[in-house]
Amino acid sequence: MRTVLPGGPLDAARAARLLSEVRAATLAGQRSPVAPRPVIEQSWERMLRGGVDPDHDFRSGLLSREEVQRRRESTALRHVLPVLREGLLSVADVAHHIMVVADGEGRVLWREGNSSVLRKADGLGFELGADWREDVVGTNGIGTPVVVRRPVQVFASEHFHRSQTSWTCTGAPITDPRDGRLLGVVDVSGPLETMHPATLAWVDSVAKLAEARLRELHLTGLERLRAVAAPVLAxxxxxxxxxxxxxxxxxxxxxxxxxxxxxxxxxxxxxxxxxxxxxxxxxxxxxxxxxxxADEPVPAGATRIALDLTQPRRSSMTVSGGAGTWSHELSPRHAELLYLLALHQGGRSAAGLAEDMFGDPGRTVTVRAELSRVRRYLGGLLEHRPYRFREDAEVEVLLPEDPRELLPHSTAPAVVRGRFSAEMP
Structure with a gap:
């Protein structure tokens, strides 16, 4: 038997018909005169052994908007979205494709591209928060690369599930360059007539660019930390x-x-x-x-956090402990958050902070995302449930001489009140 390889745009329809016959024979347990490609054949064998129904999938429900946002904020994939967009979206939109980014569990976290194709994808359940693991929805351009850990193009009836056979998916895994751990998959998908053989190499190249960007960010982060560490270790x-x-x-x-x-x-x-x-x-x-x-003596002394808000356009934080002192310049949003936590030494819930910052207690997703970023440099000095500074940390807030100059960029209701009242840490 020979291997079926989807051809270029001119023979896509013929290849789709041939693959449909191959798929029908395979699922019926009959011997097909033409073999599917090895990566597809092996995937179909996994589906048949696992009892996946080619006519009905058993995927779980969509993730909630809050859970999608939580996963977006916690995955390293967020750092390479600009690389993926620059490398894929402009071409994908013209070619009537969409770009989909899923996490290592096959859950769709981002979905962008041609608007008409996005509407068609909705009909396939290709939505934000959807579960596209191979053992749930069959052979596809997200779940199959997760399993085989290499780029895969799934053309027309190479999909195991019948509803996807008018679709073409090309996915490539993105791994953590530090340890090889799978972070997720980037996929370019669209109607079968838009398929091109070069799509596989294109998507794989962009995925490798994303991994190179992650490696660069890792090395840059270590260099920045090394600069902070040098005077401490000295x-x-x-x-x-x-x-x-x-x-x-x-x-x-x-x-x-x-x-x-x-x-x-x-x-x-x-x-x-x-x-x-x-x-x-x-x-x-x-x-x-x-x-x-622990065989080295630990200098005594409580940790002290000084929040400097005296400069109208430049806020900073200085932490002093037994090992020395380090400083960090704050973004306007983080300066607001730390000021509010200093106001509420006993702690503040996410809803309370959302009320303080936006006048809307429902905006907890934004608050939690920002606090997650703050914890990257404050680490164990912040506690949660409720959010607060550690009890054994001494917190001092340095305020401008004119209270009206307190965080002048801020429109947060609690900050505005602080400019014209005694509501000061």
Whole structure:
């Protein structure tokens, strides 16, 4: 038997008819005179072994808007959206395709492109929050690359599920360049007549550009953390290392270099047991952690946070602890948030902060997303449920001499009240 390879635009219809015959024979348990491509044949075999129904899928419901937003904010894919858009969208729109980005679980997180094709995709359930795992909806350009971990084009009746056979999908996995972990899949899809053989190489190239961008961001982040760490490590004696939020090492002193330390998901300052270091003193730095094995003395002294709002257009935060001092310049939104947390030392819920910032307690998704970004540099100095500074941290707010100059860019109701009342931290 020979392998079926979809041809160019001129013979797409003929290839689709031939594939339809191959699919029908395979699903009927008959011997087809022409074999599907190996990657498709292997996928169909997985579907048949798993009992996937070619006529009815059993996908779970769409993710809620809040859950889609939460996943968007927590995935590294958000950092490479500009690369994906620049590389795919302009061509996809003209070619009557759409670009879809899904996470490692096959859930659709972004969907952009030709408006008429987007409407057609709605009819296939190709919507935000939809579940496109292979064992749920059959062979497709998102779920199959997740399984085989390489780019795959699925043309017309190469789809296992009947409803998708008028569609063509081309997906490529995007992996974390640091450890090879699957982050998700970028897919270009459209009606079968829009398929072109070069689409596979095109999508794969853009996915590799996205991975290169992630590698660049990782190295830039380590360089930035290394600059913060240098004066801190210079004052220490004995063993110590500085790692980013994911445990990747930026700098070491007094000990052999280790590329990564496995950190618990909810690391906080204090004495913590970390493999392979054992008991360590853990202190937050801007964008990372200072780790010192417990056989080294830990200087005493509470952590002090100074929020400097004296400059109308430039707010900053300085953190002082046992190991030294570091500073971080704040965006206008983060300056607002930290000011509001300083107002409410006992803590504030996401709804309360949304009310303070927007006059709308329903805008909790935006608040949680911004606080997630704040935690990247404040780390364990912020607690949640409710959101607040750590109880053992001394918080000082430096205010402008004229209260009317308090965060002049801000329209947050609570900040506006603070300019003309005694509502000051």
């Amino acid at each position: 004052r220490l004696t004995g063993r110590a290392l500085v790692v980013d939020r994911d445990g990747w090492t930026a700098a070491v002193t007094g000990m052999p270099y280790t590329s990564r330390i496995v950190l618990p998901k909810s690391l906080s300052p204090g004495r913590r047991w970390l493999m392979p270091l054992g008991l360590c003193a853990v202190e937050p730095l801007a964008g990372g952690w200072l780790l010192r094995p």
